[in-house]
Amino acid sequence: MAIIRNKRRHGLVALSLILPFLAIFALVFAYPLYEVVRLSFTDAPLIGEGNWIGLDNYVRLFSDRIFYISIKNNAYFVVLTVIPTTLIAMVIALAVNRLSGRWQALALVLFFTPYVLPVSVVTQIWAWMLDFQFGVLQPVFTFFTGKPVPVFKNPYWVLPSIAVVTIWWTNGFNVLLILAGLRNIPTDLYEAAALDGATRRQLFARITWPLLWPVTALVLTLQLILQLKLFDQVYLLSEGGPFNTSYVLLLMVYREAFQLNHGGYAAAISLILFLLIAVVSVLQYQLLRIGRGKDT
Amino acid sequence: MSGVKLTNVRKSFGPLDVIKDVSLEVPKGEFGVFVGPSGCGKSTLLRMIAGLEDTTGGKIEIGGRDVTAVEPAKRGVAMVFQSYALYPHLSVAENMAFSLRLSRAPKHEREEKVREAARILQLTDHLDKKPSALSGGQRQRVAIGRAIVREPEVFLFDEPLSNLDAELRVQMRLELTRLHRQIGATMIYVTHDQVEAMTLADDIYVLKGGHVMQSGRPLSLYDDPDNRFVAGFIGSPAMNFVTGKVTGTGNGIARVACADGTLDVALQGALPGPGADIILGVRPEHLAPVEEGGLPVTVEVAEELGGSSFIHARSATGADIVFERRGQRDRLDGQSLRIAAPAENVLAFLPDGRRLR
């Protein structure tokens, strides 16, 4: 009897503990999500109600040329950033990890500083450095292509340049994560492997890489989600131009909702983006886990 | 098979001298144990033999070959770590075959060697498991298996049993002795546990503060220690020490006044003059109650072990004295009595700790 009553009280306590979270979750996530889904079936403006128009928004979306450009750009941007930034972070972390005490701290600060900067400062810095006329990096372009390049106004250079800016901006955080992962690998494993006759290469391939894999998978997944949500840098550096060639989904949402007052249509696009991120990231994380499952 | 020889070996970490001029030799095929209190540099010395720490000075030879500057993998040594250092992402079989894989040994050779090691260590049923699915004792055996597979000339163990519970420790101790008989390789074993050292070793090397205090067969260290440190470190319960002054000498016997009583000590060399300060050491099993003479003590606690008991007593000057009784069941708690030991079983030390023989 007493046990049963205790159990019930136990349940009540548990419920009361998660209730605040549930309430906030419902308020700021579930309800807006429901509203987005509902809105996407209407022709509502940004503010106010609209009429139910069924799947019209989606039909329109799938014949919208900019939608396809955006999807393609989102994918291209992911290719340009996710794996490169992870690899770069890994190389930097491995190098930093070999520095001793004070130098390590100094190197970390240097690599982490860009991450602290607000996005508008970052884009200002790079807009200045890559300026067509007096950008300090233009000689590099001149050296390779023979002439200066207005990178943010050139359809071929615009996304790769934004990718470089993004990697420079966010890489410090990945370095930190990977460094933490490296420090978690016990040194005596390296000593045992050294006694077993491992070369530097083998140490990396057979100890560091497999034991770092959980962290690497985490970084890859976080990066994938983050980079699919690309908006600020494009908005501030190219505004989707030139000729809409650097449009991405979130920029499209912004334009439809806030510039063209198409609330319903913007909701449909956001929903597609949401599903895309959810599916791709879950898929990727599962794939990475399976990849790891082989040798865990 | 080869022995290990250290000549004037030194090691400093920056300003800190951890190993100060160690010379010793572990003959080939022998089981040598480095023992000493925590922080005395045992692990450092072992890691220097393995090549995991570089040598500040001196020479390390393995099998007559100077390996002081040779990299770890080329020294012909295998090491078993206190933490086992198993590769968590590899199975037991892969852990044991790791070194063979690195050297690209053919598959059938790898499998054969792993199978043989697994048979010796009774791991055959666990070859496909990950280390995380093993018990402490099994992990320890995998670590040893990884060493066996490499067929090293010298095995190095750094406190391999300290993470195991007492019962398993005793069992693994026996298995290690058996393993040593079976493969006959030179083994060097580090521990701070003198019981482990006594039971495993052919030769014990007692370290303190970066010096070898004494080395030799376990029983010779027990019976004939060179200094007060070794005398107190080897043996459990530890040797009793009392300080006193020589009152008279004759016939190779010195009579010493100590703790409100007297003890006789037999000495072969020159006898110290009357009035000399001296420290006497007596093992618990040599002390027994006497009618008169000896030291007056008051019994405080008795540790009953069944076959024997250790009586903890306090001398008139407040020193702890432990003595052993066998086969007597009457209790002595709280009693005052006198205890003494035969003169030839009493050891004498100078105030600086050196043995007076």
Ligand SMILES: Nc1ncnc2c1ncn2[C@@H]1O[C@H](COP(=O)(O)OP(=O)(O)OP(=O)(O)O)[C@@H](O)[C@H]1O
């Ligand atoms: N990498 C290092 N840098 C600086 N000092 C060190 C280093 N390794 C060991 N020491 C110092 O050397 C001394 C001996 O260390 P060591 O690990 O050899 O002791 P030990 O005898 O194995 O002790 P324990 O029984 O606790 O394992 C200690 O004082 C330790 O602080």
Ligand SMILES: [Mg+2]
């Ligand atoms: Mg140690």
